[in-house]
Amino acid sequence: MDKVRIGSVGLGRLGLQHAENIANRVMNAELTALCDVDEAKLNETADKLGVKYRFTDFDEMAGCEELDAICIVSPSFLHTAQIEKALSCGKHVFSEKPLGTTVDECKQAEKAVEAYPDQVFMLGFMRxxxxxxxxxxxxxxxxxxxxxxxxxxxxxxxxxxxxxxxxxxxxxxxxxxxxxxxxxxxxxxxxxxxxxxxxxxxxxxxxxxxxxxxxxxxxxxxxxxxxxxxxxxxxxxxxxxxxxxxxxxxxxxxxxxxxxxxxxxxxxxxxxxxxxxxxxxxxxxxFESSYINEMQEFVYCILEERKPEVTVYDGTRxxxxxxxxxxxxxxxxxxxx
Ligand SMILES: NC(=O)c1ccc[n+]([C@@H]2O[C@H](COP(=O)([O-])OP(=O)(O)OC[C@H]3O[C@@H](n4cnc5c(N)ncnc54)[C@H](O)[C@@H]3O)[C@@H](O)[C@H]2O)c1
Missing domain, CATH: 3.30.360.10 (Dihydrodipicolinate Reductase; domain 2)
Structure with a gap:
């Protein structure tokens, strides 16, 4: 693999920035799919960035066979379930903070990451x-x-x-x-x-x-x-x-x-x-350059088969x-x- 095909969910304040970064500023990455419940925003962004697949349902995007990785920038209360789903579909996962909105949810995310040790998981502590x-x-x-x-x-x-x-x-x-x-x-x-x-x-x-x-x-x-x-x-x-x-x-x-x-x-x-x-x-x-740098690290971790320094346990702690x-x-x- 020389290019990581990424699907990104959530096109709000930060999601739009991550989408633009993946499409235009992160090397060896391709923004292959986008997902948002707001269809107008989804279509406008997908058209602008030339994105192949668009989804209003996250589970459908997670199951898309043409994706290697998922970037989660949805509202915080959705993170844990989306992390679990994406990992179970064989995808590498980058998730925005927080890992979950309760400590129990964070522990649930830990279990999901532990169940798929060959997949990269990274949390967005961009500073x-x-x-x-x-x-x-x-x-x-x-x-x-x-x-x-x-x-x-x-x-x-x-x-x-x-x-x-x-x-x-x-x-x-x-x-x-x-x-x-x-x-x-x-x-x-x-x-x-x-x-x-x-x-x-x-x-x-x-x-x-x-x-x-x-x-x-x-x-x-x-x-x-x-x-x-x-x-x-x-x-x-x-x-x-x-x-x-x-x-x-x-x-x-x-x-x-x-x-x-x-x-x-x-x-x-x-x-x-x-x-x-x-x-x-x-x-x-x-933090304009930090968002690019962290996504670049996620992509290189996948390509070089190594794990990011920021772990799921950092998210829980x-x-x-x-x-x-x-x-x-x-x-x-x-x-x-
Ligand atoms: N690391 C940072 O510096 C930083 C900064 C801001 C936000 N964040 C995190 O990023 C996440 C997103 O924040 P934001 O400010 O961009 O949020 P936002 O409210 O601006 O955008 C959320 C987007 O998700 C979409 N959405 C909602 N439910 C959905 C669903 N079920 N499926 C698909 N799309 C759905 C909404 O339509 C919206 O476009 C939050 O978890 C937040 O904590 C991190």
């Missing part, structure tokens, strides 16, 4: 494929900053996207699962250890709508990891300035900061507002941690893992 995060990670692995002491990571969505976040809140699993999963994944990846305790706080500072889901519009947690590393995570939905993802790792011999100011690019604007730099607007812009953070937030207690 591990961002050039700056990869560069910083290598420095930590090299021991350049000594022993890690503190890991701090923020994920903030712009206030202008709040209506979508509220509409999605009922089935997102909450801010810790929906937003902080990437920060939790990074903390484990950078530190190479696991959390021991967590305390979480936050609230509905601007949008009471999240309270009905026992959630806040801005939440945070403080965790102690295995080697007593301090981990502080913050997830917020009301950033006035744009999309802000920043991370800091403080070590005994050095400090690394990644995007501590979320510049859009290197341009300085001098106008009636003074002198300023503009901000990243959304995850698609900030991150979900378990996110839910424990949520429980800590709801109870106000210091919880042990």
């Amino acid at each position: 591990r494929f961002d050039e700056s995060y990869m560069y910083a990670h290598q420095k930590v692995v090299n021991g350049d900053i000594g022993k890690p002491v503190m890991f701090r990571s923020y994920s903030q969505d712009p206030e202008k996207f709040i209506d979508g976040a509220i509409a999605f809140a009922g089935h997102s699993g909450g801010q810790f699962l929906d937003m902080a999963v990437h920060d939790i994944d990074l903390a484990r990846w950078f530190l190479g250890t696991e959390p021991k305790t967590v305390y979480a706080i936050g609230g509905c500072y601007a949008h009471e709508e999240f309270a009905q889901y026992n959630d806040g519009d801005n939440v945070s947690c403080l965790m102690k990891f295995d080697n007593d590393e301090m981990v502080f995570l913050f997830a917020g939905r009301t950033a006035p300035h744009g999309y802000n993802v920043e991370t800091e790792i403080i070590g005994t011999k050095g400090i690394l900061r990644i995007a501590s100011v979320p510049y859009k690019n290197l341009v300085e604007v001098l106008d009636t507002n003074g002198v300023r730099r503009e901000c990243s607007e959304n995850f698609l812009e900030r 991150v979900s378990e941690i996110a839910y424990t953070c949520k429980e800590a937030f709801e109870t106000g207690e210091l919880l042990r893992f």
Whole structure:
């Protein structure tokens, strides 16, 4: 095989980007099929990208014999069942995070992956494929900053996207699962250890709508990891300035900061507002190359018959941690893992 034929499900905000990447930017890949329940969107995208097969039913796409792999970018509550179905049809699977919307679902996904050991399964923790995060990670692995002491990571969505976040809140699993999963994944990846305790706080500072889901519009947690590393995570939905993802790792011999100011690019604007730099607007812009890099890795794993570094167990562990953070937030207690 020199080309991986991929069928992708879900053509929403991120699904469209993955489809375009597979069709135009990922080497040795072909976007052979698309699936979405929204037929108009399906046809428009399939026409634009020149896709051979189109489906409104996922199970039918999973059974298509001309596909080697499936990319899952559907709503989170569908992931587990679609992972199981695609694997059982002999396909390699790339799934967006989260692995499932409950820990039980994640365990179900683990069983499915274990049942098909010759097929590649990869989860979309794309920040591990961002050039700056990869560069910083290598420095930590090299021991350049000594022993890690503190890991701090923020994920903030712009206030202008709040209506979508509220509409999605009922089935997102909450801010810790929906937003902080990437920060939790990074903390484990950078530190190479696991959390021991967590305390979480936050609230509905601007949008009471999240309270009905026992959630806040801005939440945070403080965790102690295995080697007593301090981990502080913050997830917020009301950033006035744009999309802000920043991370800091403080070590005994050095400090690394990644995007501590979320510049859009290197341009300085001098106008009636003074002198300023503009901000990243959304995850698609900030992590544009990460989405291409992770899909490229998925395709190379299939062609080279190797397994991705991100495993199904990472997906479960991150979900378990996110839910424990949520429980800590709801109870106000210091919880042990
Ligand atoms: N890794 C990241 O940075 C990142 C960023 C955003 C979203 N996500 C994840 O990606 C997934 C999709 O998010 P989104 O924001 O693109 O969602 P979205 O709501 O914008 O799009 C979902 C799409 O799935 C389609 N759909 C719904 N039910 C379907 C079904 N039964 N069969 C086929 N298609 C169906 C919808 O019509 C829609 O086009 C979510 O799980 C989310 O958590 C990850």
